[in-house]
Amino acid sequence: MIGFPLFPEVASTIARSVDLLYFFLTAVAVFFSILIFACIVYFAVKYRRQPGRAAEQVQGAIGLEIAWAAVPFLITIVMFTWGSSLYIANSRVPQQAMDIYVVGRQWMWKIQHPSGRREINELHVPVGQAIKLTLASQDVIHSFYIPAFRVKQDVLPGRYVTMWFQATRTGEFHLFCAEYCGTSHSGMIGRVVVMQPEDFEKWLGGVTEETPAQVGERLFSEFNCINCHATGSRQRCPQLGGLYGREVELEGGGRTTFDEPYIRESIIAPNAKVVKGYSPLMPSYRGQISEEQILDLIAYIRSLTPEGAE
């Protein structure tokens, strides 16, 4: 990789489309820069001060003023429309995306695969597969940035954000933290390793670690969640099996999707949104549980099947 690159690698499905827009913007910028530079140089030479020739007073021209306000306006409308539609299109996560959880903290990225494999400052992904990242920060704001994929997302404390990408070629790419986060901000870097699916499977299988769902199951007892949420008891709290991804009705009206943010909120601030028919009895686990543990619990809850289905 050492050398003198002038353009970043193109390694994701969206990279080309972003580059195309970038080339358009560059073309517009170059055109207008050259136009202005050329006019300045031409006028400066042609109308340089010469004895015997005075300046000719030109007051202005309404037509020109309208033209050079309207033309840039129209061009920016194109930029806006193109940029926004591409942005919206790029933020739509494909259905078949593989879930990977990321926790940022000063100053490292902790990454967790659904199979249980964990890694730090490295992200291994298979080529040609859409990857959906769910990210949280343990402390300050970070930003997950992979230049070769043209993706970047600030990672916030107290909230989940998502991003996705699909790598188009194998190789190693830079992973940066792009939001200043303190002393070792520039050390919060790593690499994204894109592998052939077979190699990726091999890599995944190479280590036998507990899967997040298994860790979550253990935490489920350790944090005494099981005392109330055990399968079979339905007096005090809702059944968790099979709820993931469904809409639930809330006490006091309203509905919400039973997804990662809602599960997280229910652990940290259980009584903010209580499912209809239940009382706000659950204690808050704020401060007692780490972001990674919450992600494990979510993985476990996702793995639960509805009662009686087993």
Added chain:
Amino acid sequence: MSSETIRLYREHYLNCSYGVRSWLLTKDHKRIALLFLISITLFFFLGGAFAVLIRLELLTPQGDLVESETYNKLFTMHGIIMIFFFLIPSIPTVLGNFLLPMMIGARDLAFPRLNLLSWYIFSLGGLFTLGAVISGGVDTGWTFYTPYSSTYANTHVIATAVGIFITGFSSILTGLNFIVTTHKMRAPGLTWFRLPLFVWSNYATALIMVLGTPVIAITLLLVGIERGFHVGIFDPKLGGDPLLFQHLFWFYSHPAVYIMILPGMGVISELVTCFSRKRIFGYEFVAFASLAIAVLGFLVWGHHMFVSGQSPYAGMIFSFLSFLVAIPSAVKVFNWTATLYKGSISFDAPMLYALGFIGLFTVGGLTGLFLATLAVDVHVTDTYFVVAHFHYIMVGGMVMAYLGGIHFWWPKISGKLYPETWARFAALVVFVGFNLTFFPQFILGYLGMPRRYHAYPPEFQVLNVMSTAGASILAVGYLLPMAYLVWSMRYGKAATDNPWDATGLEWQTPSPPPTENFADTPVVTWEAYDYGAKEDKEKEPQVA
């Protein structure tokens, strides 16, 4: 010449009284302008010293010159000092203070005591910030993003925030003074559409200062409270929203960019007309473009937050509004260029700066479009692309305009001429050095080099070395004017009242002007930049 000898004994604002007291208690806007000139020059070179250290550190990818902690403090202090203590006050408090009353035919600003107070407040805020620097510095970045600044940083956040908070009042007082002065103190006959465009642009700047600055004040106050008492206002652990800070911060800090550039645009309008001997092309459009920028500038702050977790709908609204603010800037550039058409152009040093400004501002403005475009901004935000873009606006634009203005009005301010050859040479050095420093950073940015990095991957080194080389040239370019302007105060040739043969009312006063500016209040019957009439008059045979 006999007029020369008379000049020697004439009383003016510099020699009407002597001693430290006469300066520290002055209510004369011209003396206060010089007090500001001295203060912000000190801050400029301090901020510049930090910049030099940053560039030296980035010469090698390993980050081996200073520790990362030190590096973080360097770029933070560079940003804070350059933005709050140099760029924002620079043209308004120095050239604006000096020229605004003279340009509108007034004896002083509307509130001279507030004007002096503004300098004291500025100095107090500056001392606070310097105190924070000396006692160890601050490392949050000039943006003070929470919760890093409110909870995690171990440096002198509160002292620095207090310094900026105090300085904000200086900005408010200056803005208030300019608005009232422009409305109420114009000479008879000087209607709004006869005003020099420098006055329009300073008026627009003053509006932003007055309406934006209080918001940064309360924002920093809340950060201080959060940091001191941990009540949760910006702390997600206690239910706060860090993005609320970003909204409040950028509500001021984006318009603050226009505080920096608008007065520069005003200077350019004066310079381009004078050295082309022409009335400005499309006066009304340039004038209203200033006001449009001041208003639209308040509607675009969310483009700093496209990847921050802000709602994508808000992102689209802000993206659209950001494109709108590009239009008045484009209109200005086209009008300046058109002003050259059929002019009689001379290339004195101020004009070189002005032409440099137009070119660099064009590049800076056009690259701003990349950052307003949502899909591209996702990739380039928080990279060196942004760094390059805003330096093109602020250093390529604003500092060029400031230097051009200082040169142009130096004869009026000091009563002395600067050495023209040296000045042209310095202008070229600045232009070359600037481009070499910051153009490579656009490429670095699209390559993906994040900003605020103390160490970086080795493949970025070549471009970084170019940038550092440019910075050394740029440093020389800034030191040169400092040297010869100081030299000229003592050894320069005495300036005539109107060495550029310019039209503004300020040139109708003697150089340097007397304390009261005008012996009699002038009555204005002509348009601004009436160079045509001036040339015609000169063509008429002089009647003895």
Added chain:
Amino acid sequence: MPDHSTALAHQFDDLEQQHESVSLGMWIFLATEIMFFGGMFLGYSVYRGIYPAAYGEASRHLDVVLGAVNTGVLLSSSLTMALAVQAAQLGGRRTLVLFLIATIALGSVFLGIKGLEYYHKYEEQLIPGSNFHFDGPNAGHAQLFFSFYFVMTGMHALHMIVGIGVMVVLILLTLKGRFSAGYHFPVEISGLYWHFVDIVWVFLFPLLYLVDRS
């Protein structure tokens, strides 16, 4: 006619120009104050939107009676201030001083009641920070409400203290005979400032005390 030459500053041509400049300047200053308080109002509103229940609960810990009485007191002080300005316009120095004293008195009553309320909050451990105590599941978000309560009312009270200081100076200047029917801008712009502080409270009262009382 009183002598105007001492009142007219050298940079102005006449008193009318000076008068207009001064009152325009004051209004611009008030615009900055609107934005200053506006930042706090924005923070307050954002969290009220996110945590309506906690805001309702926390707000019920404030004393409506004291708040309403204080609003009445402050509105009365605005009346006396308006009358003071009128007295100044008419050149009545005695009435001017009396009305200024009345305004100071009412302002002090307001601050006294405010202090009493703060003291109650202190006793109830409702001051945000390490000693904050609030029953129920919404404690953390109630703390946010009280943070804004103290910051906003505290900033407001600080403005009142400044206003009272200004009025003391005005009284001294009046007694020295500085003001007349022709020259009284300082009284007038101080009045503007005082009314502005009143307006801030007009919004603070319902937003802080009456969030969810029904």
Added chain:
Amino acid sequence: MPEHIMEKKIYYAVFGALMVLLAATVLIAYIHLGKLNFIAAVSIAVVKAVLIILYFMHVRYSSRLLWIFVGAGFFWLGILFALSFSDYLTRGWLPLPTGWE
């Protein structure tokens, strides 16, 4: 601009109106109206503020320039609120995470 001296009568009338509005705002707060409670509270506050600005602060009899600057302060406050809430009110619109604590 000749100075306009208002009659005492007007001051008292405005003061009376302000006190009535104060009573109204307290009373309405105790009637359950749902979202209207908030709207009523803010509307009454706005009316009170306008009364104070127009009469106590003499803006009604002031130059157009003053009207512009009075308006500008509130207009800019409106910008701050409108665009900030363009974010907060639309965050839940997309199936994007809204996992607020």
